[in-house]
Every structure is written in C-alpha cells, then in structure tokens.
Amino acid sequence: MRRLLFPLLALCLLGTGCAGFLNKSFQDSLPEQSGTVALPGIEKGAVIRRDAMGIPFISAENEYDLCFAKGYADAADRLSQMLGQALAAQGRLAEMAGPEALGLDLFMRTINLKGRADKAYADSSADLKKVLDAYAKGVNAYIWTHRDHMPFDLALSGYKPDPWRPQDSFYIFSLLDMGLSMNMCQELGYLTVAKRVGPEKAVWLTPIYPDEPICFSEAKKISAKELAALPGDLSGLSGFFAGFSALSAAAVPASNNWAVSGTNTVSGAALLANDTHLPISMPSLWTLVHMRCKGFYDAAGISLPGVPGVVAGTNGRVAWGMTMVMSDNQDIFLEQLKMMDGKLHYLHEGRWCPTAERPEKFDSSDGKSVIKVVHETVHGPLINDALAYGVSHPLMPDAVDLPFGLALAWDQAEKDMTFDGFLDIARAENMAQARAAMAKIRGMGLNMLYADRDHIAWQVTGVYPVRKAGRGLLPSPGWSGEYDWQGQLDFSSLPHAEDPETGYLATANNRTVPADFPHILSSSWFAPDRVNRIVRLLSAEQKKDAKACFTMQYDQVSPRVEKVKRVLFNSECTDEIVRIINTWPNPAWRKQAREASIILRRMDGNLSADSLDAAVFESFLNTVTLNLFGDELGPLDGPVWKAFVNMEAVSYGATEDHICVRGDESPFWDDTATKQKEKKAEILAKSLADCIAYLEQKLGKDRRDWTWGKLHKYSFETETSKMGDSLQFFKRMGLRAISGYLNAGPFPAGGDHSTINVSGYLLGRDFATWYIPEMRMVVDFGQEEPLYLMNSTGQSGNPASPHYRDGIFTWLSGDYNHMPFAPAAVEKKYANVLTLEPKY
Numbered sequence: 001m002r003r004l005l006f007p008l009l010a011l012c013l014l015g016t017g018c019a020g021f022l023n024k025s026f027q028d029s030l031p032e033q034s035g036t037v038a039l040p041g042i043e044k045g046a047v048i049r050r051d052a053m054g055i056p057f058i059s060a061e062n063e064y065d066l067c068f069a070k071g072y073a074d075a076a077d078r079l080s081q082m083l084g085q086a087l088a089a090q091g092r093l094a095e096m097a098g099p100e101a102l103g104l105d106l107f108m109r110t111i112n113l114k115g116r117a118d119k120a121y122a123d124s125s126a127d128l129k130k131v132l133d134a135y136a137k138g139v140n141a142y143i144w145t146h147r148d149h150m151p152f153d154l155a156l157s158g159y160k161p162d163p164w165r166p167q168d169s170f171y172i173f174s175l176l177d178m179g180l181s182m183n184m185c186q187e188l189g190y191l192t193v194a195k196r197v198g199p200e201k202a203v204w205l206t207p208i209y210p211d212e213p214i215c216f217s218e219a220k221k222i223s224a225k226e227l228a229a230l231p232g233d234l235s236g237l238s239g240f241f242a243g244f245s246a247l248s249a250a251a252v253p254a255s256n257n258w259a260v261s262g263t264n265t266v267s268g269a270a271l272l273a274n275d276t277h278l279p280i281s282m283p284s285l286w287t288l289v290h291m292r293c294k295g296f297y298d299a300a301g302i303s304l305p306g307v308p309g310v311v312a313g314t315n316g317r318v319a320w321g322m323t324m325v326m327s328d329n330q331d332i333f334l335e336q337l338k339m340m341d342g343k344l345h346y347l348h349e350g351r352w353c354p355t356a357e358r359p360e361k362f363d364s365s366d367g368k369s370v371i372k373v374v375h376e377t378v379h380g381p382l383i384n385d386a387l388a389y390g391v392s393h394p395l396m397p398d399a400v401d402l403p404f405g406l407a408l409a410w411d412q413a414e415k416d417m418t419f420d421g422f423l424d425i426a427r428a429e430n431m432a433q434a435r436a437a438m439a440k441i442r443g444m445g446l447n448m449l450y451a452d453r454d455h456i457a458w459q460v461t462g463v464y465p466v467r468k469a470g471r472g473l474l475p476s477p478g479w480s481g482e483y484d485w486q487g488q489l490d491f492s493s494l495p496h497a498e499d500p501e502t503g504y505l506a507t508a509n510n511r512t513v514p515a516d517f518p519h520i521l522s523s524s525w526f527a528p529d530r531v532n533r534i535v536r537l538l539s540a541e542q543k544k545d546a547k548a549c550f551t552m553q554y555d556q557v558s559p560r561v562e563k564v565k566r567v568l569f570n571s572e573c574t575d576e577i578v579r580i581i582n583t584w585p586n587p588a589w590r591k592q593a594r595e596a597s598i599i600l601r602r603m604d605g606n607l608s609a610d611s612l613d614a615a616v617f618e619s620f621l622n623t624v625t626l627n628l629f630g631d632e633l634g635p636l637d638g639p640v641w642k643a644f645v646n647m648e649a650v651s652y653g654a655t656e657d658h659i660c661v662r663g664d665e666s667p668f669w670d671d672t673a674t675k676q677k678e679k680k681a682e683i684l685a686k687s688l689a690d691c692i693a694y695l696e697q698k699l700g701k702d703r704r705d706w707t708w709g710k711l712h713k714y715s716f717e718t719e720t721s722k723m724g725d726s727l728q729f730f731k732r733m734g735l736r737a738i739s740g741y742l743n744a745g746p747f748p749a750g751g752d753h754s755t756i757n758v759s760g761y762l763l764g765r766d767f768a769t770w771y772i773p774e775m776r777m778v779v780d781f782g783q784e785e786p787l788y789l790m791n792s793t794g795q796s797g798n799p800a801s802p803h804y805r806d807g808i809f810t811w812l813s814g815d816y817n818h819m820p821f822a823p824a825a826v827e828k829k830y831a832n833v834l835t836l837e838p839k840y
Contacts, residue, residue, distance in 0.1 A: 045838060096159040185647075353378070470482075717739075
C-alpha cells in the first residue's frame with residue numbers, strides 16, 4: 001500500500017479525480033457488511049446486523065461472544081482511532097506517527113496517564129476483566145483477518161499494531177477522564193497572564209460565577225513580587241489548554257442533559273435527553289450501537305470505540321446521560337528547586353526533599369529512542385521537561401524552559417471502579433440499581449441524569465480533593481504546605497436529587513449547587529446561559545415529548561443577548577453611551593455606532609446561521625473583547641493573548657462578566673494607549689462602531705451579505721489534518737493534496753457557546769467552530785420504541801466507506817435515528833447481516 005503514496009499524491013496535486021482514485025484504491029480496506037466469517041476465538045458465534053447508515057445491532061447467545069463481536073465491529077469501524085488513542089494515552093504515539101509525536105508522548109508519560117489506567121484496571125472486577133478479555137480477542141480477530149487490508153492512514157503509515165490487550169480499553173477510557181479534569185489549563189494560562197499584568201489584575205479574568213465576587217484571596221497565594229522575581233518567559237504555556245483538549249478530546253465545557261417527569265410529558269411517562277459537546281473532529285469520538293445477549297446485556301446508545309458497552313443510552317427500563325461537572329480535581333503547585341549532591345530537590349515545609357525519579361524510554365517509528373527522567377514531588381510530577389521539549393501540534397505550546405517547578409496534583413480514587421459502574425448501569429433493572437452503579441464512577445466528574453418510566457434523578461459522580469486552604473482556582477505555592485490536599489469527599493457528600501417538585505432536572509456545566517455549598521466541586525463553572533434557556537423551555541406550560549426535545553436540542557436562542565441588551569439600553573451606562581457617541585467628531589463613527597444600536601435593540605436572541613442580527617451581535621462581543629483586554633494582553637498573535645483566549649473558552653468568561661456584571665471598578669475598563677482613563681460606557685460605545693467596521697471589512701458593505709453563517713462555520717477535520725502545519729514539507733504538501741478526501745465542510749453554523757445547540761468558537765481569535773454536540777440522544781418512555789440517536793459524523797472512520805460522512809448530513813438536518821428494541825423492528829431496520837462463526 002505504501003507504494004501507492006507518491007503516485008497518489010501526484011494525481012491529487014494535478015487535481016485528477018483524487019477522491020475517486022483513493023476510494024477505488026482502498027475499497028479492499030472496507031469490512032464485510034454481510035455474509036459469514038469464520039473466526040478463531042469465538043465460542044458459539046454472533047451476529048452483527050447493520051442498518052442503512054452502518055450502525056450495528058450485535059447479538060449473541062453468551063456474554064463472551066457478545067463482547068467479542070463488539071470488539072470485531074469496533075475494529076471494523078474505527079481501528080485507526082482506537083490504536084491512536086491507546087498509544088497516545090500510553091505515551092507511545094511516536095511509534096506510529098513518528099518523531100513529531102515525541103513531545104506529546106513525553107507529556108503523557110510525565111502525567112502518567114498509563115499508570116492511572118493500570119491502577120483502575122487492577123481495581124476493576126473479575127467480571128469486567130472477562131468482558132475486556134473477550135472484547136480484546138474480537139479486536140485482534142479483526143486485525144489478524146484484515147492485516148493486509150488496513151484502512152487508509154494505517155496502510156500509508158506502515159504501522160503494524162501490537163495485539164490489543166484488555167488494558168488498552170482502559171487507556172482510551174483514561175483519555176476521556178483526562179478531558180473531564182480540566183482546571184490545570186486555566187491555572188497555566190493564568191500564570192502567563194499574571195506574569196504580564198500581575199496577579200491582582202489577572203484575577204479579574206477568572207470570575208467564578210455571575211453572583212460571586214472576584215476571588216482576590218486566590219491571587220494572593222502567589223504575590224506580585226514573587227511572580228515578577230521569577231526569571232524567564234512563561235509564553236510557552238499559552239497554548240496549553242488547546243493542546244490539552246486536542247489530546248483528550250474532551251476538555252471543553254461539555255454537554256446538556258435534562259429529564260422530565262411524567263407530570264410534564266404528553267404521555268405521562270418520563271423522558272430524558274442528552275447531547276455531549278466535544279471538539280469538532282473527523283470522525284467523532286462516538287459511535288452508535290445496540291448490544292443484546294439474553295440475561296446479560298441489552299442496551300443501545302452511544303459507545304466509545306475501544307470500549308465494550310454503551311456509555312449513554314437505555315436498556316428499555318432505565319435511561320442515562322451525562323454532562324461535565326467542570327470538576328476541579330487538579331491543582332498546579334509552584335515548586336522551588338535546587339540541585340544538591342547531583343540530585344534534584346524541592347522545598348516543602350522548610351525541608352529540601354529529593355524528587356522521586358521515574359525513567360521513561362521513548363521509541364519512534366524512525367528507529368530512534370529517547371530516555372527521559374520524570375521527577376515527582378509530594379504534589380505530583382513536574383511537567384517542566386514536557387513543556388521544555390515542545391510538542392509538534394498546532395494546539396500545543398512551543399518549547400518553554402521554566403525557571404521553577406510546576407507540579408501537577410491530580411486526584412484519583414483509592415479504588416476506581418468507574419468502568420464497572422458504566423457496565424452496571426446498562427444492566428440496571430431499576431433506579432436504585434442505577435444509583436448503586438453510579439457510586440462506582442469515581443474516576444469521572446459527571447452530572448448523571450437517569451430515569452425510568454416513572455422517575456427521574458440526578459447524581460454527581462467523581463472524586464474531589466479536600467484542601468487545607470484555598471479553593472484551587474489558581475496556582476498554589478508548594479513550598480509552604482499550606483495548600484496541600486488532605487483527603488477526598490465521600491460519595492455521600494456529592495449532590496443527588498430525585499423526582500423534584502418542578503417535574504424536571506437539567507444540567508449544562510453550570511453551577512449546580514448553591515454558592516455557599518460546603519464543599520468545593522469546582523471554581524470553573526460554565527456560564528448559566530444554556531441551563532437558563534433549558535429551564536425556561538421546560539417550565540413552559542406545554543407538555544413535552546420526544547419532538548419537543550428535538551426542537552430544544554436544535555434551539556439557537558441565546559439568553560446572553562437579553563443580558564447584553566439590558567446593559568446597552570436599560571442601565572446606568574445607557575445615557576452615557578448615547579452621549580459619548582453624539583460627541584464623536586467623525587460622522588462615520590457615529591453612523592456605525594447608531595446602526596449597531598438599532599440592530600441590537602431589535603434583536604430577538606436567535607443566532608441562526610442566516611441572521612444579520614446574529615452577525616452584528618457576535619461581532620460586537622468580539623470587538624468588546626479586543627477593546628477591553630487587547631491593550632494590556634496583546635499583541636493578538638502573542639502568547640499572553642492566546643493564554644487569555646484559552647482561559648475564556650473553558651468556563652464563565654471575563655468578557656461576559658465585564659459587560660453584564662462588573663462596573664467601572666475593574667482595572668481593565670481603560671485603554672492604556674491613551675492618557676485619560678476610559679470608563680465602561682466609552683469602551684462599549686467604541687465597540688458598537690467597531691463591530692460594524694469589522695463586518696464591512698470581512699463581508700463587504702452590502703448588508704444583504706451579512707449573515708452569521710458566513711463568519712461562523714463547521715469544518716470537520718481529522719486530527720492529522722489539524723497537525724498539518726507542524727509536519728515536514730513533503731508530508732504537509734501531501735496532506736493538503738488529500739484534505740478533500742479526509743475532511744468535510746465548511747458548512748454555515750448558527751448558535752454559539754451560549755445556545756443549547758452549541759457551536760463554540762474562541763472569542764478574541766476567530767469565529768471558526770471548535771466544539772459542537774457530537775451526539776444527540778432522546779429517550780421517551782411514553783413511546784413503544786423510546787430511543788432516538790444521532791452522531792455528528794458517520795459510523796466509520798475509514799474515508800473509503802460510504803458511512804464516513806453520511807452522519808454529518810443527518811446531524812445538520814436534525815434527522816434522528818430511531819433505534820428499536822422489538823425483534824421484528826430490529827430485523828427490518830438492520831437489514832445487512834454478518835454472521836461470525838467459530839473456526840476450528
């Protein structure tokens with residue numbers, strides 16, 4: 001296959017039927033969809049049925065064969081994704097991707113994600129280990145029987161995969177866990193900004209929630225004098241958040257879910273809805289599946305390739321879905337370091353202690369090896385070497401050599417049976433069994449909503465540290481011991497609710513507990529806009545059904561619009577904004593500001609892709625961000641600005657907080673380029689004019705061409721494509737030549753990060769969508785067949801497959817897959833039948 005590469009690229013560069021040629025060349029890499037396959041390792045056999053979109057219904061007579069068949073089906077659909085994620089989690093990606101990935105591998109080995117996964121595997125039950133063993137044998141059966149017909153990317157790389165092991169499923173699961181623990185990124189971004197403007201000012205960029213004051217006590221942990229005294233440049237930290245999200249595919253303010261009791265539904269039976277928000281990718285993180293084995297397992301829903309079972313879905317009796325708690329179980333500790341007697345030491349509670357050392361050997365596909373020693377303090381591993389090495393990924397920071405230690409503290413349950421918990425939920429007969437299963441989910445901080453026909457409930461899962469002092473929002477000095485951890489919250493302390501009087505439950509990464517809740521679950525909640533919109537729709541008098549949930553999941557009305565309008569047109573700033581605009585000597589500026597005011601005043605909050613008003617509103621938010629923070633944190637292509645933009649992306653942000661909550665007391669309401677000190681009204685007035693000027697520059701002067709979807713787009717790209725600019729010249733050129741074969745889009749996008757139908761972008765950078773609802777699910781127990789699902793891309797990760805892109809178009813159009821449980825309906829829907837039988 002590798003011999004095809006150069007003629008293939010030459011053909012593509014000449015523009016002569018690239019996609020068709022590639023499809024034809026790699027047809028033999030597509031798995032069988034029907035017929036009979038004899039396989040060693042399977043016991044009695046299994047059946048994999050597929051529907052018109054390639055979604056599998058897997059059935060077997062025993063649990064071993066069911067899990068074996070799931071492994072075989074996952075490998076057929078997403079082998080490249082599975083191998084890449086398992087290697088990345090272990091810090092071995094360079095073995096497949098080459099030396100460009102060595103920096104990424106060093107980071108993963110440093111934080112020891114593999115060690116965390118290995119511990120969780122050791123903690124898991126014998127029952128789960130049998131499931132994983134059967135699954136691994138199914139994956140290996142596919143790899144062996146298709147070893148000469150690998151998917152496009154594996155064939156060209158020449159990588160020969162090792163046999164899949166049960167632990168590999170845990171490695172993939174651990175990546176998801178890593179993405180759900182995301183406060184580290186904000187802390188590193190804060191260090192970069194605070195080095196520029198000082199901690200007392202930088203803390204204004206880390207608001208916790210609209211009704212909570214700025215947390216100045218956190219900024220005082222590291223004084224301005226101490227921070228300024230640190231030599232060197234912290235700029236290399238600026239891209240860390242984006243790189244972290246690229247690694248974990250989950251470090252975003254992810255997801256909506258709601259459950260409605262029968263008193264508020266059309267049928268009188270409960271319903272549950274869920275959509276998980278992840279970085280837009282090709283393929284998506286998820287696949288869809290139904291697995292059935294009488295007496296063992298019968299569940300349908302969302303699955304993670306490389307992992308047996310259903311992660312979110314229903315078994316016909318109980319349904320469940322999840323969102324991020326935004327849990328803060330990570331802290332960055334600054335360490336004072338010194339070499340003594342040839343060994344690295346760190347200061348802790350008045351004593352110089354030697355670091356623990358962990359040697360790691362890294363192999364690359366070019367045959368070279370690198371040996372690095374990871375150092376650990378009492379707080380965790382020092383990530384300095386990983387940052388100093390640099391990572392060849394456009395979303396990772398440049399190499400940075402820090403003059404002090406950065407230790408990552410990351411809590412882990414004493415006995416982590418999270419994987420067991422998800423297996424048990426899918427087999428739960430009732431709500432009590434479902435909650436008992438959730439008690440095992442200590443490795444992931446989730447808002448789990450679950451329901452049966454008659455009840456709805458909410459349970460927070462995960463592990464949360466108890467700190468001696470501070471709340472972990474910002475980095476802590478490690479040398480004093482004052483901010484060390486002293487235990488974990490017990491499961492009984494985590495929030496839980498059942499059948500509330502309101503008749504509904506909803507979460508959207510918002511603060512789900514009162515401000516005075518006695519325990520710290522997070523300091524990085526996402527803004528309440530999405531959950532407020534969900535609650536408003538659920539509180540309406542009309543009773544709900546599945547169709548109402550479909551409409552809600554595609555809702556693009558932003559509550560933030562009304563909050564901003566209130567400030568502009570009905571606040572103490574209003575008259576002052578008008579007065580300032582009227583005093584401008586330039587008539588063009590006055591005209592632009594007044595035009596923006598007219599458009600924003602009439603706006604109804606709908607951020608549809610074809611809306612002029614939405615384009616003006618989002619342009620206004622962007623220009624406020626630039627005018628408010630750009631003078632102190634710029635230049636806009638510099639590391640400090642990048643750090644700020646990344647901090648804005650993962651929680652309730654400073655732009656919204658400054659517009660809607662804070663007054664002139666914030667030190668950022670000033671243009672440092674002028675002699676006089678500006679106030680809030682002056683910055684807002686200037687931004688009204690600037691947003692019109694920006695749209696004229698981007699979209700032209702004809703207002704008929706101004707739509708939000710022309711600025712804001714969906715582009716589905718592979719992870720390899722995203723790394724293109726970091727590759728060597730010939731690799732980069734080749735990748736660009738085949739980008740049309742690998743990627744899809746762009747497509748006009750509506751909404752933003754404040755709408756239920758999320759299409760998040762990086763405020764202050766550009767309007768390109770970077771995270772979306774990668775799946776949508778509705779379970780309506782009032783229907784004979786309750787489950788509706790969709791994925792954001794196709795079932796297959798192989799670009800030669802007809803099921804590589806087809807899911808994108810159903811996702812764009814809102815066409816849900818109705819996944820039945822009744823045998824006759826299953827047989828009708830899943831018409832392509834592949835039988836796996838034993839090979840003796």
